[in-house]
Amino acid sequence: MNVSDSIASLVGNTPVVRLSHFAEGAKFNLFGKCEFLNPGGSVKDRIGFHMVKKAVESGALRPGGTIVEATAGNTGIGLALAANLYGFKLITVMSQKVSKDKVKLLEALNSETVITASGKAWGDPEHFMSRAKAIAKERGAWLADQFYNQNNIEVHYETTGPEIWEQMDGKVDVFVAGVGTGGTLTGVGRYLKERNPAVKIVLADPCGSLLAAMYEGKTGTSASYLVEGIGQDFVPGNFDISLVDGAIQVSDEESVRAAKKVLRTEAMFVGSSSGCILHAAVTYAQSLPGDGKNVVAILPDGGRGYLSTIYNPDWLSEKLPLADQQAE
Numbered sequence: 439m440n441v442s443d444s445i446a447s448l449v450g451n452t453p454v455v456r457l458s459h460f461a462e463g464a465k466f467n468l469f470g471k472c473e474f475l476n477p478g479g480s481v482k483d484r485i486g487f488h489m490v491k492k493a494v495e496s497g498a499l500r501p502g503g504t505i506v507e508a509t510a511g512n513t514g515i516g517l518a519l520a521a522n523l524y525g526f527k528l529i530t531v532m533s534q535k536v537s538k539d540k541v542k543l544l545e546a547l548n549s550e551t552v553i554t555a556s557g558k559a560w561g562d563p564e565h566f567m568s569r570a571k572a573i574a575k576e577r578g579a580w581l582a583d584q585f586y587n588q589n590n591i592e593v594h595y596e597t598t599g600p601e602i603w604e605q606m607d608g609k610v611d612v613f614v615a616g617v618g619t620g621g622t623l624t625g626v627g628r629y630l631k632e633r634n635p636a637v638k639i640v641l642a643d644p645c646g647s648l649l650a651a652m653y654e655g656k657t658g659t660s661a662s663y664l665v666e667g668i669g670q671d672f673v674p675g676n677f678d679i680s681l682v683d684g685a686i687q688v689s690d691e692e693s694v695r696a697a698k699k700v701l702r703t704e705a706m707f708v709g710s711s712s713g714c715i716l717h718a719a720v721t722y723a724q725s726l727p728g729d730g731k732n733v734v735a736i737l738p739d740g741g742r743g744y745l746s747t748i749y750n751p752d753w754l755s756e757k758l759p760l761a762d763q764q765a766e
């Protein structure tokens with residue numbers, strides 16, 4: 439029989455698609471790694487299953503135990519799949535900024551949800567990461583800790599990186615990702631640079647995040663922005679900033695316009711971080727000398743988590759009227 443043993447075996451091995459319409463007329467070749475095609479709809483299914491597997495193996499997570507995680511939603515969804523499959527309880531802690539779609543989805547997936555105020559600085563007791571830590575302690579639960587858990591990097595080093603290398607036949611010049619925890623950029627970046635040190639690793643950073651400034655050795659002041667899941671005001675433990683060869687700042691408007699453009703041109707329905715990463719990929723690739731470079735952009739999640747935000751015309755005209763008016 440041609441069947442899978444469980445949903446767990448369907449995580450990863452996502453396709454890479456040539457984005458020839460999106461990048462029509464460009465002097466480079468743009469490719470998207472379709473992480474939105476994972477069973478839970480995002481790249482975070484990889485770490486959800488892998489971190490749980492490792493925690494069970496180490497004894498940190500016991501049968502019937504509780505998982506707690508601070509998340510922008512997607513890691514919670516990946517963990518929820520693993521929790522349902524293996525019989526764990528799950529509590530997800532999110533800042534108010536996370537779209538209601540993702541909160542509702544997590545509740546439907548049997549997660550208890552805790553919402554904290556948005557705009558709190560890292561280290562503030564009301565920051566979603568501090569709250570998650572406190573809840574894990576109170577409830578005697580296992581904190582997945584995606585920002586520092588090395589198994590986050592490991593799964594990208596062992597799966598996402600090798601997949602990209604093989605799918606591209608080793609012909610990768612540039613890899614572009616955003617950083618939420620840094621797991622994707624660090625794991626994939628490390629693997630690709632080991633195979634070919636000339637591969638350029640590019641950080642796509644929303645305006646308002648401090649990571650691009652930190653890469654350039656500058657200080658800055660963080661500001662709020664609407665793109666979800668990427669950008670930080672600190673360097674997470676899982677982000678190896680020394681791998682980065684270039685950083686591109688992208689405005690919310692540019693991110694939303696790129697997300698809408700990839701839907702119109704490639705029929706790919708993606709979230710705001712994918713828009714940010716695609717815009718950064720094009721901006722960086724245009725600045726490179728020579729023609730025919732192969733640029734791979736990670737597309738972390740799909741658009742269904744954003745029906746009440748960037749795909750809601752009322753929300754858009756209130757928050758980002760320019761994104762609504764100008765086509766890319």
Ligand SMILES: Cc1ncc(COP(=O)(O)O)c(C=O)c1O
Pocket residue numbers: 510511512513616617618619620621622623666667668709711712738739
């Ligand atoms: C929508 C979205 N895009 C991108 C990322 C970034 O991935 P990573 O945590 O591996 O840096 C995340 C995770 O935080 C996310 O939720």
